[in-house]
Amino acid sequence: MSEWTSNTTLDEINRWLAPKKSVVVITHSKPDGDALGSTLAVARALNIAAGGSAAGFSGVASRAEVWFTGPMPGWWRSIAQDTKTRIIDQHNPPPASHDPDAVLVLDTGAWSQLADYRPWLDDQHARCILIDHHLNGDGDVAHKRLVDTSAAAACEIVAGLCTRLLKVESPSKLPVEITEPLYLGLATDTGWFRHSNVSPSVYRLAADLVETGVGHERLFELVEQRERAGRLRLLARALNTLELHDDGRVAVLSLTQSDFEKAGAAPGESGGFLDLVKTVESVRVAVLLTEVETAGDGVVTKISFRSKGGPDMIDVNKVSMALGGGGHAQAAGARLVGTRIGEARTKVLEALGVSA
Numbered sequence: 001m002s003e004w005t006s007n008t009t010l011d012e013i014n015r016w017l018a019p020k021k022s023v024v025v026i027t028h029s030k031p032d033g034d035a036l037g038s039t040l041a042v043a044r045a046l047n048i049a050a051g052g053s054a055a056g057f058s059g060v061a062s063r064a065e066v067w068f069t070g071p072m073p074g075w076w077r078s079i080a081q082d083t084k085t086r087i088i089d090q091h092n093p094p095p096a097s098h099d100p101d102a103v104l105v106l107d108t109g110a111w112s113q114l115a116d117y118r119p120w121l122d123d124q125h126a127r128c129i130l131i132d133h134h135l136n137g138d139g140d141v142a143h144k145r146l147v148d149t150s151a152a153a154a155c156e157i158v159a160g161l162c163t164r165l166l167k168v169e170s171p172s173k174l175p176v177e178i179t180e181p182l183y184l185g186l187a188t189d190t191g192w193f194r195h196s197n198v199s200p201s202v203y204r205l206a207a208d209l210v211e212t213g214v215g216h217e218r219l220f221e222l223v224e225q226r227e228r229a230g231r232l233r234l235l236a237r238a239l240n241t242l243e244l245h246d247d248g249r250v251a252v253l254s255l256t257q258s259d260f261e262k263a264g265a266a267p268g269e270s271g272g273f274l275d276l277v278k279t280v281e282s283v284r285v286a287v288l289l290t291e292v293e294t295a296g297d298g299v300v301t302k303i304s305f306r307s308k309g310g311p312d313m314i315d316v317n318k319v320s321m322a323l324g325g326g327g328h329a330q331a332a333g334a335r336l337v338g339t340r341i342g343e344a345r346t347k348v349l350e351a352l353g354v355s356a
C-alpha cells in the first residue's frame with residue numbers, strides 16, 4: 001500500500017479521466033516551474049478536451065481547477081493567467097463542500113509537501129491519482145500512482161497525458177496554452193537544459209514544444225531575470241561564510257534569520273546560491289545551512305545539498321535520507337527541527353563522511 005512504485009499507466013489514467021466532470025489538480029507546496037507547469041497544462045488539456053477553452057467554459061464552472069499552497073513565486077500569475085486556480089492555506093483549507101470526481105496530484109507524492117490538504121485529501125484517496133518523478137514519496141497519498149524517476153520533470157510525463165487527453169500524436173500538435181507551461185516545467189527542472197537529467201527525449205520534447213510557438217526567451221526572462229537587490233545582498237552574506245572541507249570537495253554556506261533580515265531578503269530567496277558554489281572547480285558537493293525560527297517548530301536548520309555529476313558523484317539523496325530528508329541524487333534536502341546551525345553543520349559533515 002505504501003510502496004513507491006507505479007501501479008497504473010498513462011493510457012489507464014487517460015481512460016479514467018475521460019468521464020470525469022470535475023477535477024482538482026494539486027501539487028507540492030511552494031510550487032516551482034514544474035509544479036505550476038504540469039498542473040496548469042493538465043487542467044487546460046482537461047478543459048479543452050471537454051470542449052471548453054483553456055480557462056474553462058464561459059458562464060459555467062470549468063471542468064478542472066488547480067489548487068496551490070504557497071508561497072507562490074512572483075511570476076506565477078503570468079503563467080496561470082485565467083485558468084481557474086485557488087490558493088489553499090491554513091486559513092483557507094480545501095472547501096469541504098467541494099466534492100470533485102477526481103483529484104490529480106502532480107510533481108510530488110510526499111505527505112510532507114501536501115500537509116495543507118489533509119485531512120481533505122485522505123477522504124479523496126479512492127479518486128486520487130498521482131504522477132511524479134521523484135525518487136521518494138508516500139504510496140498512500142493516492143490509490144493509483146505513476147512514478148517515473150527517469151523523467152527529468154513531471155512535465156515530461158504529463159506531456160504524454162496531454163497528448164492522450166487531446167488525441168494528438170505528438171506534443172507539437174498541442175495548443176500553445178498547454179505547451180508553454182510544459183516547456184516551463186521541463187526547462188526549470190533541468191536548470192534550463194544543463195543538469196544531468198537532460199536526455200535525448202528531453203531535447204526532443206523541448207523541440208516539439210518550441211515548434212508550437214512557445215515564447216522560451218520570454219519565459220526565461222520572466223522566471224530567471226527578476227533578481228532583487230536584497231537577494232544579492234543575501235548572496236554576499238552567504239558567500240562570506242563559505243567553508244571548504246575534504247580538500248575542497250565539500251563546500252558549506254551558512255545563513256541565519258538575521259542574515260535575511262539584514263539583507264532585506266525574504267525567506268526562500270537563497271534558491272540557486274549553491275549553483276554558484278558548484279562553479280568552484282574542486283567542489284563535488286555544495287551545502288546550504290539555513291537556521292530559522294518557526295512559529296510551529298521553534299529553531300529549525302534547513303539543509304540543501306547540490307552535487308556535481310560524474311563517476312565520483314556523491315548521492316545527496318542518500319545523505320539527506322540519513323538526516324531524515326530526501327530528494328534527488330544531485331539535489332536533496334532535510335530539515336532538522338530543534339537544531340542550531342552549528343550542530344547541524346557537524347551532523348551534515350558526519351553524514352558526508354568528512355571530519356570538520
Ligand SMILES: [Mn+2]
Nearest residue numbers: 034107154189
Ligand atoms: Mn519536478
